[in-house]
């Protein structure tokens with residue numbers, strides 16, 4: 100197996116790409132690379148240009164906001180099978196929070212510009228991927244609302 | 257059958273022979289043996305009967321605790337049913353009576369009517385995977401069932417304890433959860449809604465823990481306990497993962513007064529929580545549960 104075959108296999112394993120055909124996956128390999136981050140490393144930083152799309156293969160990433168004087172506030176943790184960030188897809192193409200590796204993290208990382216171009220050229224690929232991402236966004240929105248609800252405080256009857 | 261021994265026919269449990277108290281309205285005297293501050297607003301009272309007669313109970317059953325001169329409230333038993341000589345109750349101080357109980361010191365006396373209510377059907381779950389889903393103080397009523405299941409570990413398939421709390425500081429029974437997590441024969445997942453950078457665990461809602469799988473959807477029984485909103489989302493997510501309502505049990509913590517089905521204070525649709533609950537099989541109350549005004 101070549102390194103490219105390995106990459107294609109890994110892309111095929113990521114849940115976010117489950118709807119894509121083998122040749123769509125092969126196309127994605129053109130803008131993908133495997134990365135690893137040590138615990139504590141920062142993958143994305145609030146305010147910085149969003150140039151990468153991450154699919155987490157291993158480990159845990161905390162999405163954080165600096166909230167003085169409380170220090171860093173963790174909004175959510177992501178793990179294997181989750182994707183990190185869609186700011187590369189929507190203006191102003193800037194990250195809205197920090198993403199920090201809590202453990203050793205391995206990712207499939209995609210060059211956002213290349214991915215965006217692919218999605219424009221192959222609109223079937225673009226549609227399928229976008230549909231998956233919108234589903235993820237909707238789930239995140241629901242869970243964020245649930246977190247705001249404060250589920251654990253019983254309401255009096 | 258006395259009110260104290262009441263169990264549903266579909267929830268076979270060892271009947272409670274020799275009810276310790278003939279009149280279910282009459283409290284027995286219990287002495288506070290220990291008080292443990294669990295988290296900032298929640299504490300555990302270990303109570304021993306003054307007359308020394310043990311109190312056999314089933315996981316999920318509750319006591320009516322009477323703080324003398326203040327009032328009486330329903331609280332689930334949170335200790336190990338294998339030791340009926342001590343009854344623990346884990347209580348969140350929210351109002352008049354629970355705060356009065358929070359002020360008690362070892363040696364103080366409490367009036368107790370116990371045990372009441374339908375239990376978690378732990379025996380009926382043998383042969384299945386068991387998923388415990390708890391939120392906040394809701395892990396306390398689940399704990400006796402966890403003890404019982406672990407005492408007969410070999411009779412169950414996979415065991416999962418999924419627990420959500422508001423912040424890391426609100427996690428109940430932290431040491432015990434750690435101990436359970438270090439075992440090789442069960443899966444313990446904990447998440448919080450909010451944390452600062454020093455927390456290295458998960459952050460996110462408790463329902464996301466279900467996504468992690470590890471259970472056979474056709475053969476899993478789920479025991480769910482927490483505030484009602486949390487249980488509503490919890491049940492939906494369990495359904496999404498193939499666990500049907502007839503294999504989901506929840507506790508309804510609607511406030512009750514008499515605990516013996518007389519006063520109607522805890523009416524929930526056609527059911528009385530004290531008489532028919534607090535543990536309900538979800539398909540039996542799903543319709544009522546969906547009506548928000550009840």
Ligand SMILES: Cc1cc2nc3c(=O)[nH]c(=O)nc-3n(C[C@H](O)[C@H](O)[C@H](O)COP(=O)(O)OP(=O)(O)OC[C@H]3O[C@@H](n4cnc5c(N)ncnc54)[C@H](O)[C@@H]3O)c2cc1C
Nearest residue numbers: 253255329330331332347348350351352353354509510534
């Ligand atoms: C079957 C059952 C089992 C329970 N098990 C436990 C347990 O193990 N641990 C525990 O801490 N609590 C448990 N509760 C809840 C407990 O009974 C109440 O918190 C208690 O009755 C409050 O009484 P109080 O006098 O302290 O507060 P009150 O002065 O009566 O009320 C103070 C505030 O708490 C709210 N409140 C009162 N009752 C409830 C309730 N049931 N749920 C949510 N909010 C309420 C009131 O609306 C008010 O805002 C259980 C309730 C039931 C019905």
